[in-house]
Amino acid sequence: MxxxxxxxxxxxxxxxxxxxxxxxxxxxxxxxxxxxxxxxxxxxxxxxxxxxxxxxxxxxxxxxxxxxxxxxxxxxxxxxxxxxxRPITIQNTKAAFDALLVLEVGVAHLAVKQDASQSLASMQAANEAVATAMKGMDILELVEANGVFHSHFAACSRNLYLMQALQKVRCETNRLAYLSYGNEIELQRSLKEHYTSVVEQHGQIIALIRSRDEAGLIAVIKEHIQIFKNRMIQYLTT
Missing domain, CATH: 1.10.10.10 (Winged helix-like DNA-binding domain superfamily/Winged helix DNA-binding domain)
Structure with missing residues (x-):
């Protein structure tokens, strides 16, 4: 689009x-x-x-x-x-998701040990912006709001190195997100259903950080990334 x-x-x-x-x-x-x-x-x-x-x-x-x-x-x-x-290739896409997984799991390990209240409030506001962009089908606004959500998630670690590394990876995954959010990709699930699951998982991430449930948080982060990765691999190979 x-x-x-x-x-x-x-x-x-x-x-x-x-x-x-x-x-x-x-x-x-x-x-x-x-x-x-x-x-x-x-x-x-x-x-x-x-x-x-x-x-x-x-x-x-x-x-x-x-x-x-x-x-x-x-x-x-x-x-x-x-x-x-830079071209979008299967190799680069897989590498970006590998890096995203390592870094966001690292954030999860630290986030549950910090006072993340300020970042959680910002994540909630960003997720509301995500939902609003979805309703208006403004794909670029959606991608940017989603990026803001994940930047505040990274800030929960209070680790500048992780935050900066994730910012670099998100440059590429934001471009992939534009494709993911703007196209019907999965036969078994509509784009609207995908939108709903994204907002719900963002809410789960906020709740799990607040409750300091590290295992639960890591599980949701892995699922969140895997869904995104699967959509992009399917898009690039069909």
């Missing part, structure tokens, strides 16, 4: 030393959202001049944004060919 390119400005902005960081962040967000929503398709070449014209941001912030997207494994570069959107 690709969206049209996301435009953030009606005219070009020239970066100065004082505003370059802000412009680079704006460029990153715009390009990132276009990649996540598949408006920039896997394998598509990202022409620097076209990005400057489309986004209305100067060349230097665009380059800084592309470098950051490369470190997030959303774009690739090669000498003389510039940047392309």
């Amino acid at each position: 690709p969206r049209s390119d996301i435009d953030i400005s009606t005219g070009p902005l020239e970066a100065t030393d004082s505003c370059r960081q802000s412009l680079a962040a704006s460029a990153y967000t715009a390009i990132y959202r276009n990649i996540i929503s598949l408006a920039y398709e896997p394998g598509q070449r990202l022409e620097e001049n076209q990005l400057v014209e489309k986004l209305g941001i100067g060349r230097t912030p665009i380059r800084e944004a592309l470098l950051r997207l490369k470190t997030d494994l959303l774009v690739e570069s090669s000498l003389g060919k510039g940047y392309t959107v």
Whole structure:
């Protein structure tokens, strides 16, 4: 379900030393959202001049944004060919889910030992935003709300290394989530039923952290990831 390119400005902005960081962040967000929503398709070449014209941001912030997207494994570069959107492959997808499983189980081990009350409140609010986006069938908003939920879940660990590592992995899994949330994939279960199960499992995760039930939390996390993984493998192989 690709969206049209996301435009953030009606005219070009020239970066100065004082505003370059802000412009680079704006460029990153715009390009990132276009990649996540598949408006920039896997394998598509990202022409620097076209990005400057489309986004209305100067060349230097665009380059800084592309470098950051490369470190997030959303774009690739090669000498003389510039940047392309990283392809979605079975190998990369399985690797992303392997990493997601290891990291989120690690968060679960720590989350039940911390005072996670503030993060739990934020997770609840994010899950409500997930449900609202589902009702409106706003897939990009749904993906972003789901990402916010899982970022607050990561924060329950109060471990910066885990939080940052998960943020990197979520860059790729957010793109996969756009496919998962926007397509009828499973024959035995409708997309609406999948939506319902996601919100319910998010609620279970919140409750299990609150009750400090580590075994139960890990079991739900594993099931949550496995369902997502199965949907994507099925999508990519059919």
